[in-house]
Amino acid sequence: MSGEALKGHLDLLLLTVLSDGAMHGYAVIEELKERSDEVFDLPEGTVYPALHRLEKAGFLASEWSVVSGRRRRTYRLADKGRGALAEQRHAWSEFSDAVSRVLRGSPWPTTP
C-alpha cells in the first residue's frame, strides 16, 4: 500500500500497535509491517513525525534509555490515547462495515 493511501490511517495504526505494550520507533515500524504482511510500505522515517505528533497530542508518552551504548526512545500508549483508540476503532469499524455492505450489495434494478 502506498504511503499516501496509508497516511490517513497511520495514527490509528500506530496507536493500535502500541496498545500491546511500549516499543521504540523501529520496533513499531517492524510490528506494523509484520501485522500487515508487508502490505504497509512507506518511508520508515515518516513514522517518527507521526509518533511525535501523537505524543504532543497527549496520546503517547515516551521515555529514554541507553541500549548498546545508544540512546533509545520508547513510546507507550497514554490514557488519553487509549480512549482515542477505542473511539477511532469504533468509528473505523462502522465505516468499514458500511463500505463492505455497499460493495456486497446488489446493483439497483434497472428498468427493462
Next chain:
Amino acid sequence: MANYALIDGYLESMRSSIRWRRDLDDVIAEIEDHLISATERIEARGANRLDAQRRTLDQFGDPKVLAVAFASTPTGGIAVPTTFTKTAGSFAIVSAVAWIVGLVAIATSAGLPDATGVDPDQFVLNGQTGFFMMATMSLLVAGALMLVAMLGLYRRHGSLGILGIGGLAITGLGVATLLIAWAFAIWMTLIGLGVLLFSISLLRRDVSPRLWTAVWGSGMAVGAISWYVLRWLEVGNRDQWGDYPLAVGIALPIGIVIMAIGLFGVGRWLYREQPVDLTPHEPLAAA
C-alpha cells in the same frame, strides 16, 4: 561510528535538513538508533554492512522529504523557516540599509541650516528640504520593514510569549511616531524599549544567532539611554527648543548604527535559511 560511514553521512544530512528543531539532538539520536538497529538486523540475515546500510537508508527515506514531514510536527516548540521568514530576512537587510540612509539624511539636513543660512525654526517646522523629507521617509520605510522582519522572527520562533508581543507592539508605536521624525526622544525610547524586549524574548528561545540578536536588541536602547545621559549632563549648547543638538548628534548615530548592524546580521541569518514547506497534518484529537 566509524563502521557506519553511510549512516554517519545520512545523519549529517538529516541534521542539516531539520536544524531548526529545538529537539534536534533527540531526533537525531532516535533516528540513529533506528538506522543502526535496522542495519544490524539486515546484517544478521547475511548481508554485509555496506549493503545493509544502503538498504536501511533506502527504506528510511530522503532527508529532504523527511524534513517536510518533521516540519508538520508541532513538537517541542518547533521553529520552522518558511518562505515568509526568508522574505522577512530580506526585509530586515533592506531595513538596516534604510536606517543608515535615514541617519545620513538626518545628519545632512541638520547641517543644511548652518550651511545655507536658512532659519532653523522654519527649516524644521516646514520640512523644506529634500533631505529632511528623505530622512523622514527613510526612517518610516526602515521602521515598517523592521516590523515585518519582526513578524518573520516571531513566526520563525513559533511563539515569543507576552514579552515578544509586547516588544512588537511598543516597536510598532515607536515606528508610528517616526512620522514626527524630529521627536527623537520619543521614537528612540519606544523603538529602543520595544526592540530590546523583543530581542530578549528571542534570546530566551535560543534560535536566532545570539550575538546579532543582542547587538540589534541593545542598539537603539543604548542610543536612547545615551541621549538621556548626555541631556542630563547638559552636553553642548542648548537650542531654542530646549534641546541639546550635540546629545542628539551623538546618541542618534550610536543607536541607529548599532541597531542596523545587528538587524543586518539577524536578517542575513533569516534570509539564508532554507525554507521548509509545511504540510500540516492534525492528529486524531483534531479530527
